[in-house]
Amino acid sequence: MGNKNISSLHLPVSLKYLPAAQAYIEELGRLVNFSRKDITLFNVAVEEAITNVIKHAFLPEQEEHFDILCEINSIEFKVIIRDKGLPFDPNRVEEFSAEQSLEGIEQRGLGFKLMKGSVDKISFHNLGYGGKEVRLIKFVDQKHIDEYFKESQMEAYEEPTHIDKKNLVKILFTTMLLKPEQAIEISQCAYRTYGYTYFMENIYYPERLIEMNKTGELICSVAVTDETNEVMGHAALEFLGKRSKVPELGMAFTKPKFRGQGCMTRLNELLDELAGKRGIKGIMADAVTTHPFSQKALHKCGYKACGIRLAMDPPKTFKGMKDQGTQRESMIIVYKKLVDQDVEIYAPMHHKSMIEKIYNNIGLDAIINTPKNLKEEKDKFVQSDIEVEVMESIAWACLYVNAVGKYFEEEIKQRVRELCMKKIEVIELQIDMCDNNLMKCVPQLEMFGFFFAGVLPDDDKQFLVLQYLNNVPIDYDKIVCAFEFSQELKAYVKNCDPNQM
CATH class of the missing domain: 3.40.630 (Aminopeptidase)
Known part of the structure; x- marks a missing residue:
């Protein structure tokens, strides 16, 4: 199921139609081979979201409708519940406390907690006059990269003590778009480079990488040796969320033994070319500020500073660097212009x-x-x-x-x-x-x-x-x-x- 399959229901605002909505979700869940447990959990979230619309978005005398849109592919099942009722702010929902509930203290927020706990991702979008949406996502069961390899094959890379550029033996290599059979090695490299700290978890699931390249959410590029076809490095353009028109350069790494070969420069050239063919005006990226190396690498590829995001990430630890402390990681926002703009x-x-x-x-x-x-x-x-x-x-x-x-x-x-x-x-x-x-x-x-x-x-x-x-x-x-x-x-x-x- 590589391509998106999209379907929808248009229902009156009435609890009488809740069983029909749940039956619809159940049948689609079977299409993606969800287990009975996963279908039940997903329907818990859908039931809670629909009930919130019916009970709280409209007045009892209003005869309105709401929509359920479903998108399924080989990596996820997404349900969007859309209505034009009263706005909902999830941040105003009180946190449910099981301890206080057992003590007999009246609690609110249980339904919201159940909804969050039954799906992999949940988001709320107020669209002004366009109404509002609840988006529920449950991933299709897929193997995490640590299920493919032994623990010894997932250890962090040994960092070279020094790169002698004068005596560096040049390795012939080719850059190309990610091939499906390379996805497992990319996920392994990401894990050995970042550990489990990279905020976009899809990089640790090879099947998701393959699917997201098919849908256009990612453009992954790899550098491979001409002699053995070993992956040397990787970089991707991410077309996600609000950054879908001006992508972010991310998922960038080079295996330590191949550093100094110019992999990242060549990967950037390939991605620039592909972005230009799509009519993309520019690319942005975030560079860490614990050390200057990523800033210098991006600057070499044409990226220029346009902002500083303070304390964006939890503290990062880089091998071989002293006095890193516990300060959250700030980022330099950088941008590369691809076409002239007024x-x-x-x-x-x-x-x-x-x-x-x-x-x-x-x-x-x-x-x-x-x-x-x-x-x-x-x-x-x-x-x-x-x-x-x-x-x-x-x-x-x-x-x-x-x-x-x-x-x-x-x-x-x-x-x-x-x-x-x-x-x-x-x-x-x-x-x-x-x-x-x-x-x-x-x-x-x-x-x-x-x-x-x-x-x-x-x-x-x-x-x-x-x-x-x-x-x-x-x-x-x-x-x-x-x-x-x-x-x-x-x-x-x-x-x-x-x-x-």
């Missing part, structure tokens, strides 16, 4: 100079205007359109502000408060600089504790990136910046950081 944006006056420098650095021509005061625009929407993405595994979240409504201030404060209560350590916020009305809200956001991180060019939008730290200490001296402009950017971000005052 950009016209609105920027807050107090950030205009730095934003202008960033666009000059990444090679984009930008006309930068000052936001105009159009009060009537803000009242056009009663409710703001704010999407929330949460990655609990790294205690990070992102707010995407798509439209500003009458109660924007209260909505932002509430979301920040709830994310902080859930121990999210870093909250990023992205807001389109092409929208005059949105840019007028930046001073308000900065009053709430958000501060400048940088910019992220997109296909038809240009995002200003702000960040909020939830009591996360930052020692800026430990953030390694390999180039003069990223050092200037770090100093600017530090000056904007209210926690440094």
